[in-house]
Structure formats: C-alpha cells, structure tokens
Amino acid sequence: MASTVVVMTNHAIHAEGLTKRFGETLALDGVDLSVPHGTVLGVLGPNGAGKTTAVRILATLLQPDAGSATVAGHDVLREPDAVRRAIGLTGQYAAVDEQLTGRENLVLVGRLLDLTRAAAARRAEELLEQFGLTEAADRRTRTYSGGMRRRLDLAASLVGRPEVIYLDEPTTGLDPSKREDMWDVVRELTLQGTTVLLTTQYLEEADALADAISVFDRGRVIAHGTPDELKAIVGGRTLRVRPADPVDLADVTALLARVVGREPEVLKGHASVPVEDSAALAAVVAGLDARGIDVTELALELPDLDEVFFTLTGRNESHEMENVR
Amino acid sequence: MSNTLAPRPVPGTVDADRVTWWPWLRHALVLSGRSVTKMMRHPEQFFDVTLQPALFLVIFVYVLGGAISGNTHDYLQFVLPGIMIQTVLFSTVSIGVNLSTDIKEGVFDRFRSLPIPRSAPLVGATIAECLRYGITIVVSLAMGVLMGFRTSTSPVSVLLGMLMVLAFAWCLCWVSIWLGMIVREAGSVQGLGFLALFPLTFGSSMFASADTMPGWLQTWVKINPVTHLTDAVRGLLTGGPVAEDATIAALTSAVILAVFAPLAVRAYRRKA
Structure with a gap:
C-alpha cells in the first residue's frame, strides 16, 4: 500500500471538477484544487462562494454530484474512513460539546480515535497545555470565551495528529488580537509538516499564512497563485x-x-x-x-476582498449572494 | 469496503495505547458515556422518569381504581404493569426531541468527520436512554410495592418482565429518533410523538380489560402490540399465560427496530 500512496500523492489534497448542486443553486461548478504536502492553501472568497461546500466534500461530510478528490492518497468517495483518519476539521463555529469540559471534549475524541483511556487522557493534557487551556480544562466549555472555544475546537481536530487539516474560516468573528493568536497556531502546525487548507474572507489572512491562494467566486476558482502573484494582479x-x-x-x-x-x-x-x-x-x-x-x-x-473581487471580476458586489444561473 | 483497510493508528502512539476490540460497539459505548455524563449534569432530566410513574400510579389507583375494580388494591394489581409501560413509552419521545436539537450543535459535525460508524452517535444515545427507561421501570415497581402491589411469581420472572419493557422501549425509541431527524422543529417532534402514543397506550388493555369495550375498539386493542406487551408483563409479574403475548410483543418490537433504525440512520446521514 505504501508504494501506491507515494505514487498517488505528491499532493496531500487533489480535487478535480468538483460539482455540487443544492436545489436551484450550483454551489460548486467544476472546482480543481491541489495542495502539495506540508503547504498551506488559502481559499479566499465571499460568503456563498462555495468554500465551505468544498471543505465539506473534502472532509467526506458531503458527496459531490460530479468530480473526484483524493486526500492523503485516499479517495473521498471510495475510502471515506481512511480519509477521516487522515484529516482534522475545524469549522466556522466551534464543534465542541458545551455541556462537557474542555478536557472531556478532547478525551472523547481520543477515545473515538481508538486511544485507550490513559493515552486519550495524556493526549488531551498535551493539547490543553499547547493551546493554553490547562487552567480552564475542567470547566464546561459553555463558560469559555469565543477565542477559547475556537482553540479547543482546533485542539480537538488535532487529537489524531492528522496529516491534513481543514480550517474553515478559523478567525471569522474573532477579535483582531485573537486572530493573531490563531495565526501563530497555524504557523506552528505548518512547521510540523501538516498540510493545511484554510478558507477565509480576508486577503490579509491568506497572505499571512498561505503558500498559495485560490480565489473562489460563485462556485468556481477564478484565480490561483502565490500571494505575491495575486497581489501583483490586484494591485499593491x-x-x-x-x-x-x-x-x-x-x-x-x-x-x-x-x-x-x-x-x-x-x-x-x-x-x-x-x-x-x-x-x-x-x-x-x-x-x-x-x-x-x-x-x-x-x-x-492590503486591498480588501471587495477590491480583489472588483479587480478579478469587474463586479462590485463580492458580498452579494446571487443564485448562479 | 473501507473496513478492509488496515486502520491508520494515531501517529506518536504505541500499540499499548490503542484498543481494537469491536469498534462499532465500543464507539457507541464511548458516545453513550457522553450522553450519561450530560444527563447527570442535568438531574431535572430525571424528573419525568421518576415523578411521572409515581404520580400516575396514585392518580389511576386512588382516583379511578375504586370505580373500575370495586377496590383500589385489585386495580393496583391490574394496572401496575400498564402504568410502568405507559410512562416508559412516553419517555421515548424525549430522545427524538433531544437529538433534533443536539444535531444542530457543531459537535455532530465533529462526529461525522471522525472514522467511526455513522450510526454510532445514534446508537450511543439510545444506550444512554436505557438508563432513563430503567429508572422509570424500577420507580414504578417500587412505588407500586409501597402502595401494596405484590408480585406472585419468581424474582427471575419479574426481572424478565422488566427487561421486556426495556427492550420494547429501546426498539420504539428509534421511531422517535426517526421523527426527530425528519421533522424540522423539535417542538413538533414532541407533539407528533405524543399523538402517536395515545392510541398505542390508552387503546390497549393497560387500564381496562378489552371485554368492556365496544367491538370496533376491541379489534384495535387486539391488534395493538402494546396490548400484547402489557398482557405478557402482567403474566410475568402477577401470573397467568405469557408465551403467546410475549412472542407477539417481541416480534413486533423486532419489526419496529428493523424498519425504523435503518430509516433513522439514513435520515441522520442525510442531515449532514
């Protein structure tokens, strides 16, 4: 099996022609994505551009209507369990259990990843320490601040030391100061060789973290390049x-x-x-x-998303939600 | 298909850190542990399963018992299995309501992105529910005994009767889960659940013998699986024939499970 993995994956994430329709709305219209191992791809786009849909497909939560994708060398449709073992997912809202303590949340995930009680407790302790949550560890997460919840959520997606991490708008709704904290965490992950797919509405964030940026608009990738290339297009x-x-x-x-x-x-x-x-x-x-x-x-x-969109699409309404055709 | 793949262990762990037995059951049990922890933090969740059977026994026996059976003690002997079953069946509604709200929390997205069976979060929740059903059953019996109820069979037979109620409720709770998955509002789940339970419970031999009812109603009462469950449990607690009713009740609950558990799991997966 090891040899096939090497052959198939100089890319940790590879998707071709992903298409997904919800009723009348074409959420994804033939999206191609490639993320080399150990790099960060920034997926930049306004609300409704299809960013979250793409992440949910790559995380096996949704099935595409057409197209294919492999994550860590495994097909998302044919080997969803193998994909789930290789990924960590942090969504727009923190996916933690509010009635449980921070520690209980992490131990629960560890146990579901087949760790023994002792090993799950050890891993939880490590992550609580790493994310500065040791003091709040035994409080119910309902009492956590927004920033703490995001950190715990991210910690929960790291319990299994995934090869690939999806961060779906990890800083939307956070204070600017908390945003910087989150950026540091992401940088630390990439230092450890983790592949990251990050969606964001902020060019500044993609510029700060990503090796490459794909710009989404109405379910399509309308631009792709390094942050410098993109900035050259949209102006200084x-x-x-x-x-x-x-x-x-x-x-x-x-x-x-x-x-x-x-x-x-x-x-x-x-x-x-x-x-x-x-x-x-x-x-x-x-x-x-x-x-x-x-x-x-x-x-x-940096120019904000509105300016980026104006330059790339000639339209002046990046935040407008439109039904596509 | 994907199960044939060797599981990728969590990196940085050694064999001693991993457990491999029966992943399906183990994941469900871990998740039921989560539900039980949550229940323990909200003791008010136990009010309905402790107070309701006690209250119903007092009302039915002391308010109606004399009128129905001539004296309260005879009616208590007759109605206790019925009250036990009725309160347990009514408490199956809450799992649908709870899951319908729970599922909107992000934590279910986390469960879906983990390499566990899709049904594990649901099965886990039903295992935890059994704790509530067990409490209802024990409280009904204890309250009945306090009021003068006496079993006239062996302890094994009584235990069997209690387990039978538990198993029936566990099968029926999948209907509640299914409703919770397909109905948009948690409030409507409750309404629909109770609506379905009224003919099932009151339209049975729980509170009065079927002989006293009009013909059309007798027809329904005799079809109603709850009648067979009630008669079987009655037999197991206070003596009388058991085998036929028990078989019918067991078969119906198996059919309910076989139909609604897959429907519920499928609806849950669609909700992703």
Missing part, C-alpha cells in the same frame, strides 16, 4: 499615516509624496498612498523620525 498595498497632531498632516503628506513619488490622498486626519513594495515604509519611518513627527497610525494595508 496602501501606506497609511496618521500624525498624532493634525497640524503635522501637511508635512506628512509632503513626505509621502516625495518618498513614493505620487500624490497621497488626504482624508479624515490621515494620508494614504499606494506603494509597490515595503521599502517605502522604511523611508517614511526615517523621514518622520528626522522631522520629529509623532504618529498614531502607520500601516501598510
């Missing part, structure tokens, strides 16, 4: 500076114009200008420093 970043004292705004604007060579846009106490690379940031920081200007905000921003 925006440098934004907000001086602590509004009096300095004119100076800031002049500085930005000189460094970047383009006229900044001035709006509500801040100045922003499109930049090609991050080199401009260093020059601006040096210039601000030399002039002794204090700032409250200095940011290099």
Whole structure:
C-alpha cells in the first residue's frame, strides 16, 4: 500500500471538477484544487462562494454530484474512513460539546480515535497545555470565551495528529488580537509538516499564512497563485499615516509624496498612498523620525476582498449572494 | 469496503495505547458515556422518569381504581404493569426531541468527520436512554410495592418482565429518533410523538380489560402490540399465560427496530 500512496500523492489534497448542486443553486461548478504536502492553501472568497461546500466534500461530510478528490492518497468517495483518519476539521463555529469540559471534549475524541483511556487522557493534557487551556480544562466549555472555544475546537481536530487539516474560516468573528493568536497556531502546525487548507474572507489572512491562494467566486476558482502573484494582479498595498497632531498632516503628506513619488490622498486626519513594495515604509519611518513627527497610525494595508473581487471580476458586489444561473 | 483497510493508528502512539476490540460497539459505548455524563449534569432530566410513574400510579389507583375494580388494591394489581409501560413509552419521545436539537450543535459535525460508524452517535444515545427507561421501570415497581402491589411469581420472572419493557422501549425509541431527524422543529417532534402514543397506550388493555369495550375498539386493542406487551408483563409479574403475548410483543418490537433504525440512520446521514 505504501508504494501506491507515494505514487498517488505528491499532493496531500487533489480535487478535480468538483460539482455540487443544492436545489436551484450550483454551489460548486467544476472546482480543481491541489495542495502539495506540508503547504498551506488559502481559499479566499465571499460568503456563498462555495468554500465551505468544498471543505465539506473534502472532509467526506458531503458527496459531490460530479468530480473526484483524493486526500492523503485516499479517495473521498471510495475510502471515506481512511480519509477521516487522515484529516482534522475545524469549522466556522466551534464543534465542541458545551455541556462537557474542555478536557472531556478532547478525551472523547481520543477515545473515538481508538486511544485507550490513559493515552486519550495524556493526549488531551498535551493539547490543553499547547493551546493554553490547562487552567480552564475542567470547566464546561459553555463558560469559555469565543477565542477559547475556537482553540479547543482546533485542539480537538488535532487529537489524531492528522496529516491534513481543514480550517474553515478559523478567525471569522474573532477579535483582531485573537486572530493573531490563531495565526501563530497555524504557523506552528505548518512547521510540523501538516498540510493545511484554510478558507477565509480576508486577503490579509491568506497572505499571512498561505503558500498559495485560490480565489473562489460563485462556485468556481477564478484565480490561483502565490500571494505575491495575486497581489501583483490586484494591485499593491496602501501606506497609511496618521500624525498624532493634525497640524503635522501637511508635512506628512509632503513626505509621502516625495518618498513614493505620487500624490497621497488626504482624508479624515490621515494620508494614504499606494506603494509597490515595503521599502517605502522604511523611508517614511526615517523621514518622520528626522522631522520629529509623532504618529498614531502607520500601516501598510492590503486591498480588501471587495477590491480583489472588483479587480478579478469587474463586479462590485463580492458580498452579494446571487443564485448562479 | 473501507473496513478492509488496515486502520491508520494515531501517529506518536504505541500499540499499548490503542484498543481494537469491536469498534462499532465500543464507539457507541464511548458516545453513550457522553450522553450519561450530560444527563447527570442535568438531574431535572430525571424528573419525568421518576415523578411521572409515581404520580400516575396514585392518580389511576386512588382516583379511578375504586370505580373500575370495586377496590383500589385489585386495580393496583391490574394496572401496575400498564402504568410502568405507559410512562416508559412516553419517555421515548424525549430522545427524538433531544437529538433534533443536539444535531444542530457543531459537535455532530465533529462526529461525522471522525472514522467511526455513522450510526454510532445514534446508537450511543439510545444506550444512554436505557438508563432513563430503567429508572422509570424500577420507580414504578417500587412505588407500586409501597402502595401494596405484590408480585406472585419468581424474582427471575419479574426481572424478565422488566427487561421486556426495556427492550420494547429501546426498539420504539428509534421511531422517535426517526421523527426527530425528519421533522424540522423539535417542538413538533414532541407533539407528533405524543399523538402517536395515545392510541398505542390508552387503546390497549393497560387500564381496562378489552371485554368492556365496544367491538370496533376491541379489534384495535387486539391488534395493538402494546396490548400484547402489557398482557405478557402482567403474566410475568402477577401470573397467568405469557408465551403467546410475549412472542407477539417481541416480534413486533423486532419489526419496529428493523424498519425504523435503518430509516433513522439514513435520515441522520442525510442531515449532514
């Protein structure tokens, strides 16, 4: 069996022509995906683009109407149990039992993965430690904060040390500060060689975590590439500076114009200008420093999903849910 | 098909960390452990199965007993198996209601993404339910004994009668699960469940002998499997013929199980 696995899988996830219809709605319209071992694929798209449907098919929770997929070398339709052994799934909402404690949740999953009581308890302890939940371990998860629940949910999907992990919008609804925590966890996973499929509505998140990004729209992949390639398509970043004292705004604007060579846009106490690379940031920081200007905000921003979509589709309504044909 | 594959062990574990016996039953038992833990944290879930049989016995025996049998003691001897069965059957409704709400929680997505049989979460829930049914049966009998009920058979026979009620309820609870899977609202599951149970329980020989009823009703009462269950349990507790009624009751419950358990599992899988 080992030899077939090697032959079939230089990709941890490989899907071709996935199609799924719900009544009148074509949720997936011929999606191809490939994720090499140990890499992170970011699936970027608005609500209703088909991201979750694709994940549910790859996690054997749904069957496609057409198309095929292998995960960790196993066909999702013919060998669902083998796929389930190889994957971990973390959904948009935390899939934990609210009446049970954090520890009980993890032990339950371990027992269902055929660990003995002792081994399941050991694994739970490790994960609680790793996710900073040791203190809350014996409290019912109903009392957990949103961030703690997400962490426990992720921990539960790691009990079996899966080769492939699906993270379906892992940070949607989380505070920006909690978002960074989650990113660190994902980075740690990839360091251990886990393959990750991450869906998100934020280009920033895909850019921070993914080796490659597939952009979904209306059940199709409309763009695929590395984050840099994608950013080259949708345009560069925006440098934004907000001086602590509004009096300095004119100076800031002049500085930005000189460094970047383009006229900044001035709006509500801040100045922003499109930049090609991050080199401009260093020059601006040096210039601000030399002039002794204090700032409250200095940011290099990626275009948001709306702008990405506008560039890729020419439509201005990425968040609009439409029935496809 | 996929069962022929050697299971991939959890990496980083050694053989001593793994259990391999009867995965199907073991997974169901692990999940029933989850349900029991949850029940223990909500003791109010036991109110209906403890108070209801006690209350019904008092009402039926002391309010109606004299009128029906001439004296309360004779009626208690007659009605106790009926009350026991009625309260157990009514408590089968709750599993459908509970699963219908439970399944909307994300934790069922977790179960579906694990390499366990699709039916394990349902079977696990039914095993835990047996605890509630067992409590109802024991409480009915204990309350009856306190009120003066006396068995006139051997302890083995009494135990057999109690087990028979338990087994029948376990089979019937699959109907409740199936309803819970196909009906959209948990509230409607309860309504439908009770609606179906009224003709099954009251339209039987539980509370009065069939001879006293009009002909059309007698026809139904004689078909009703609950009548056969009641008569069999009556025989096992207070003496009388058992074999024929017990056979019919066992066969019907097996048929109910064979029809509704697969339907329930299929509906559950579709809900994914």
